[in-house]
Amino acid sequence: MASDPSNLQIAAAFDELADLYELDGAIVHRVMAYRAAAKAAREATVSVAALTRAGTVTSLAGIGKTLEEKIVALMETGDIPSAVKLRAKYPTGLLEMTRLPGLGPKRARRLFDELGIDSLDALRAAARGEQLRGIKGFGAKFEASVLSSIGAGIGERPAQRVLLHRALTVGEQIVAALREHPAAERVELAGSARRQADSVKDLDIIATASDPGALARALGELDLIASASAPNDNAARGRTHTGLPVDLRVVAPENFGNLLQHFTGSQAHNMALREAAVRRGLHVSEYGILDDDTGETLRCATEEAVYERLGLAYPEPELRENRGELSPDFVPPRLITVDDLRGDLHMHTTASDGRNSIEQMALAARARGYEYIAITDHSATHGFGNHVPPDELERQIERIAEVDARVDGITVLPGTETNILPDGSPDYDDELLSRLGWVIGSVHTSFGMTSAEMTQRMVAAIEHPWIDAIGHPTGRKIQSRQPYALDVDAVIAAAARTGTMLEINSAPDRRDLNDVHARAAAENGVLVLIDSDAHGADRLQHVRWGVATARRAWLTPEQVANTRGWAEFAALRKRARSAA
DNA sequence: GCCGTTTTCGGCCCGACTGTTTTCAGTCG
Numbered sequence: 128m129a130s131d132p133s134n135l136q137i138a139a140a141f142d143e144l145a146d147l148y149e150l151d152g153a154i155v156h157r158v159m160a161y162r163a164a165a166k167a168a169r170e171a172t173v174s175v176a177a178l179t180r181a182g183t184v185t186s187l188a189g190i191g192k193t194l195e196e197k198i199v200a201l202m203e204t205g206d207i208p209s210a211v212k213l214r215a216k217y218p219t220g221l222l223e224m225t226r227l228p229g230l231g232p233k234r235a236r237r238l239f240d241e242l243g244i245d246s247l248d249a250l251r252a253a254a255r256g257e258q259l260r261g262i263k264g265f266g267a268k269f270e271a272s273v274l275s276s277i278g279a280g281i282g283e284r285p286a287q288r289v290l291l292h293r294a295l296t297v298g299e300q301i302v303a304a305l306r307e308h309p310a311a312e313r314v315e316l317a318g319s320a321r322r323q324a325d326s327v328k329d330l331d332i333i334a335t336a337s338d339p340g341a342l343a344r345a346l347g348e349l350d351l352i353a354s355a356s357a358p359n360d361n362a363a364r365g366r367t368h369t370g371l372p373v374d375l376r377v378v379a380p381e382n383f384g385n386l387l388q389h390f391t392g393s394q395a396h397n398m399a400l401r402e403a404a405v406r407r408g409l410h411v412s413e414y415g416i417l418d419d420d421t422g423e424t425l426r427c428a429t430e431e432a433v434y435e436r437l438g439l440a441y442p443e444p445e446l447r448e449n450r451g452e453l454s455p456d457f458v459p460p461r462l463i464t465v466d467d468l469r470g471d472l473h474m475h476t477t478a479s480d481g482r483n484s485i486e487q488m489a490l491a492a493r494a495r496g497y498e499y500i501a502i503t504d505h506s507a508t509h510g511f512g513n514h515v516p517p518d519e520l521e522r523q524i525e526r527i528a529e530v531d532a533r534v535d536g537i538t539v540l541p542g543t544e545t546n547i548l549p550d551g552s553p554d555y556d557d558e559l560l561s562r563l564g565w566v567i568g569s570v571h572t573s574f575g576m577t578s579a580e581m582t583q584r585m586v587a588a589i590e591h592p593w594i595d596a597i598g599h600p601t602g603r604k605i606q607s608r609q610p611y612a613l614d615v616d617a618v619i620a621a622a623a624r625t626g627t628m629l630e631i632n633s634a635p636d637r638r639d640l641n642d643v644h645a646r647a648a649a650e651n652g653v654l655v656l657i658d659s660d661a662h663g664a665d666r667l668q669h670v671r672w673g674v675a676t677a678r679r680a681w682l683t684p685e686q687v688a689n690t691r692g693w694a695e696f697a698a699l700r701k702r703a704r705s706a707a
Numbered sequence: 708g709c710c711g712t713t714t715t716c717g718g719c720c721c722g723a724c725t726g727t728t729t730t731c732a733g734t735c736g
Contacts (some may be wrong), residue, residue, distance in 0.1 A: 153708090154708090156708070156709085156718090156719055157708050157709090158708090159719080160708035163708090163709080164708085188709090188710095189709070189710095190708095190709085191709050192708090194709090195709060224709040228734085228735085229725070229726080229733090231734050231735085232733095232734095233732080233734085234732095234733070234734085261728090264726085264727070264728090264732080264733085265726090265727085266727060267724065268726065268727085269726070269727090272726095295731095331721055389721090394736070397720075397721085398720055400719090400720085401721065405720075406712090406713095410720080410721075411720080411721080412720085412721050412722065413721085413722080414721095465716085549718095566715075568710090593730095644723060701709070
C-alpha cells in the first residue's frame with residue numbers, strides 16, 4: 128500500500144472479514160470480535176496504523192494479537208490473506224442476499240450450498256421457479272417475500288438512512304402532537320434520533336398514557352403519518368410521508384425508564400451495560416433489572432434509576448456509544464448547549480453564494496444573542512460564479528466596516544473563507560489577509576490527493592500566519608461523500624502547535640469535524656469552533672447540529688472557542704496571539 | 708477472536724418475532 132491505511136479502511140477490512148466469517152459459519156463471538164474491532168478502529172482517536180508500527184495497537188480494547196497481525200498484513204501487502212481466501216469462496220452476491228429481510232448469513236449459505244444461488248438474480252429466478260420451498264426451512268411465504276423485496280430494490284444497496292435534521296423535523300412534530308392527546312402522559316423520542324446521531328433509520332417513541340390503546344391509535348390518525356398498521360393496546364407503527372418508519376410503544380409508568388433506556392441505545396452501549404450488570408449479578412432488559420440473588424425484577428420509572436441501580440453515573444443520550452461512558456471512573460461532562468454560543472465565525476452573504484446582506488446577517492445574529500460574527504464569503508478561486516476577487520474583497524471590507532459601525536450591539540468582523548490551494552496556500556495574498564479580522568481556510572477542490580499530499584497541504588495551511596481556523600476539515604458529507612484521505616492526527620497536532628482552531632461545521636449534511644475527531648482535537652488542546660456556515664439568515668440556527676456533534680464529542684463550553692465573550696475570543700485568534 | 712475481582716480456558720447481552728415448526732433456529736433490533 129502506497130500509504131498507511133486509514134482507520135476507516137482498517138475498519139472496513141474488519142467489517143468485511145466479519146461478514147465473510149459469518150458466511151463461513153464461524154461462531155458468533157468470533158464475528159462479533161471482528162465487528163467490535165471495526166468499531167474500535169473507526170472510533171480510534173489516533174492512527175491505528177501508527178499504533179501498529181509502534182507495537183501498541185493491542186492497547187485498543189477489542190484488538191488482540193491476531194488482529195494486530197492482520198493489520199500488519201494490510202499495511203505491508205495491501206490486503207489480508209484470510210480475506211483473499213474467503214472472497215474466493217463466497218461471491219459478493221451472497222452478501223447482497225443477506226440484506227433481504229428474513230435472509231441472514233446462515234440461510235443464504237444454505238441456498239448457496241444446496242442450490243448454488245450466489246446473487247439476487249439467481250435468487251429471484253429460483254423463487255419464481257418455486258425451487259426454494261424444496262429446501263428444509265424454506266417455504267412459499269419466503270419465496271413471495273423474496274420476490275417482493277427484490278422487486279422493491281432492497282438488497283441492491285445498503286438501507287439508506289435519513290439525515291438527523293430531516294428525521295427530527297418530523298419526529299419532534301409527532302412527539303408534540305402526541306403530547307397534545309388527552310390520554311398522553313409522558314412522550315419521549317428514543318433511538319439514534321435522541322442520541323443526535325448523524326443519521327437515523329427510524330423514529331422510536333416511548334410513552335405512558337392514561338389510556339394506552341387510545342394513544343396508540345392516535346399515532347395513525349396524525350396528519351404527519353402517511354400509513355399505519357393496525358395498532359394494539361400498547362404499540363403502533365406507521366410511516367411518515369417521506370417513508371420514515373415510526374414506532375410508538377406505550378408502557379406502564381413504573382417501566383418507563385427501562386424502556387426509554389433500552390430504546391435509546393446505542394446497541395453497543397446496551398451490550399456493554401448488560402455485561403457490566405452481569406458482573407454484578409444483575410440482568411438488564413427493557414422490562415427491568417433482574418437480581419440473581421433475590422430473583423426479583425426492579426422496574427424503573429426513570430432512566431436515572433436504571434443507571435443508579437447499576438452503580439453507574441448517568442450518561443446523557445449523546446454519550447451512549449460505549450466510548451468510555453460506562454467506565455467506573457466516568458465523570459459526566461457539563462456538555463455544551465446552543466445557549467452557550469456567543470458568536471458565529473462562518474457565514475456567507477450575497478457577495479458570494481449567500482441569500483442575505485451583511486446587515487441582515489448581523490441583525491439575525493444579534494437577535495440570537497450573539498456578540499460577534501465574521502462575514503466569510505468564498506474567495507477568489509471558488510468559481511461557480513460566486514467568487515470574490517481581491518478588489519471586491521477590499522470593497523466588502525468597507526461594507527462590513529460600515530455595518531459594524533452602524534449596527535449596535537454586535538461586532539461584525541471582515542473575514543473570508545479562503546480556498547486552500549493544492550500547495551496549501553490561501554488564494555489571497557498575505558497583505559490582504561492581514562487586513563481582515565478573521566480567516567477560515569477550507570478545501571473545496573482537488574479532493575483526490577493522496578493522504579500524504581492532502582495532509583501536507585492541510586498542515587501548510589494550518590501553519591499559515593493569517594489562517595485562523597480550518598473549515599469543515601475532512602470534507603465529508605453524511606450519506607453522500609466520504610472524507611478526503613487525510614491524516615487527522617497530524618492535522619490536530621499542527622493545529623494544537625500553531626493555535627489554529629478547527630471547525631465543527633454545522634451544515635446538517637456535514638457536521639465536520641465529526642464526533643470522534645472533535646473529541647480528539649479537544650483532548651489534544653485544540654480550540655474547537657462551532658459555526659453555522661449559514662448561506663441565509665434563517666440558517667444561523669443550524670448551529671444546533673454542530674452543537675449536537677460537539678455533545679457527542681463530550682465537549683464542554685470551555686473546549687469551544689466561540690462560547691467566549693468578544694474580548695476573550697478576539698485575543699484567542701491566531702492573528703492576535705502572533706501580534707502579542 | 709478477545710479477555711481476566713469467574714485470569715490462560717471457557718465464557719462472551721437480552722428478548723421478540725418469524726416461518727416452518729411438532730419444539731426451534733435464525734433473524735432482528
